[in-house]
Amino acid sequence: MDGRTGLAERFEEHRPHLHAVAYRMLGSLGEADDAVQETWLRLSRTDVGGVDNLAAWLTTVVARVSLNTLRGRRRRREEPLDVRVPDPVVAPAGPDDPEYAAVLADSVGLALLVVLDTLTPAERLAFVLHDMFAVPFDEIAPMIDRSPTAARQLASRARRRVRGQVPRPDADLARQRQVVDAFLAAARHGDLDALVGVLHPDVVLRSDGGVARTRHTTVLTGARDVAAQAVTFGRFSPFARPAVINGSAGVVVTAAGRPLSVMAFTISAELIAQIDVIVDPDRLARLDLTSFTD
The missing domain is CATH 1.10.1740.10 (RNA polymerase sigma factor, region 2, helix turn helix motif)
Incomplete structure (x- = not known):
C-alpha cells in the first residue's frame, strides 16, 4: 500500500x-x-x-x-435577508430502510439549523465546534482570530439564542408520526379546528418556493394562519409519503413519479411547533428522493 x-x-x-x-x-x-x-x-x-x-x-x-x-x-x-429553509436530510420512514440509520446519525433538527443561520459566522463556528463536537476553546480561538475567552463568549451568545428560539423536540418518533398523520388527515378533510388542535399556538411555517414563486422564504406564524394554509394543501395530502427528515417525522409529497414537496415537522409537547417546506423544483432535484419516486 x-x-x-x-x-x-x-x-x-x-x-x-x-x-x-x-x-x-x-x-x-x-x-x-x-x-x-x-x-x-x-x-x-x-x-x-x-x-x-x-x-x-x-x-x-x-x-x-x-x-x-x-x-x-x-x-x-x-x-436573502429573511430565513432560509436549510437542506433536509431525507430517508424512508422506518428502521428497516437502509438509509434510516444514516439519517438518525446526522439528525440535527431543521429548527436548530434555521436558528444557526441567524448567527454570525464566528458565533456559529464557536457554537458548532464546542457544543456539538466538544472542541476546546483554545483550539477554536485561532480559527476566528479571537482569544479563548472571546470564543467562549461567542458560543455562549449563540447558545442563548438557540435556547430561546429552538423548540425542544419530542424524542418518540412513533408519536411524532401520529401527530403528523393527524395533521394530514385534518388537512385532507379541510377540518380547520382539528388542524388548530395539533398546532402549537405560536407555530411557525416556512416555505421555500424558489425564484419562480418568491425569492424569499414565505413565513407564517400562529395556529390559525398556518391551519388556513394547510387546508389549501389538503388536496395533496393523499400523495404524502412518510419520511424521516433530519431524524424527525416528515413527508415527501410525490405525484406522477416526481417530488412536489418535502415537509419537515418539529413536534414539541405533542404539538407541531414548526413546519419547514421545500417546494422549489431546483432544490428538490438536488435532493436524493429516489426512494419516494420509484
Whole structure:
C-alpha cells in the first residue's frame, strides 16, 4: 500500500464526521460536500508526518473552509435577508430502510439549523465546534482570530439564542408520526379546528418556493394562519409519503413519479411547533428522493 492510498483510507474513516461538521456549519448538503472535498485536497498536499492528531487537524481544516464559505455568502449577499429553509436530510420512514440509520446519525433538527443561520459566522463556528463536537476553546480561538475567552463568549451568545428560539423536540418518533398523520388527515378533510388542535399556538411555517414563486422564504406564524394554509394543501395530502427528515417525522409529497414537496415537522409537547417546506423544483432535484419516486 503506497502512502497516498493509505492517506485516502484514513481520510475516508473521518469523512462522516467531517461532513457532519460542515453540514452543521453550512446547512447545505452541496456546500458540505464541497467543504469535505476541499479538506481532502488540502490534506493531499500536506506532509502529515508531523501531525499528531489527524482527526483534530481535519476538523480544523473543514471548519475553516466552512467559515470562509459563510463569510463569502455575506460578502456576496447571496442569501436573502429573511430565513432560509436549510437542506433536509431525507430517508424512508422506518428502521428497516437502509438509509434510516444514516439519517438518525446526522439528525440535527431543521429548527436548530434555521436558528444557526441567524448567527454570525464566528458565533456559529464557536457554537458548532464546542457544543456539538466538544472542541476546546483554545483550539477554536485561532480559527476566528479571537482569544479563548472571546470564543467562549461567542458560543455562549449563540447558545442563548438557540435556547430561546429552538423548540425542544419530542424524542418518540412513533408519536411524532401520529401527530403528523393527524395533521394530514385534518388537512385532507379541510377540518380547520382539528388542524388548530395539533398546532402549537405560536407555530411557525416556512416555505421555500424558489425564484419562480418568491425569492424569499414565505413565513407564517400562529395556529390559525398556518391551519388556513394547510387546508389549501389538503388536496395533496393523499400523495404524502412518510419520511424521516433530519431524524424527525416528515413527508415527501410525490405525484406522477416526481417530488412536489418535502415537509419537515418539529413536534414539541405533542404539538407541531414548526413546519419547514421545500417546494422549489431546483432544490428538490438536488435532493436524493429516489426512494419516494420509484
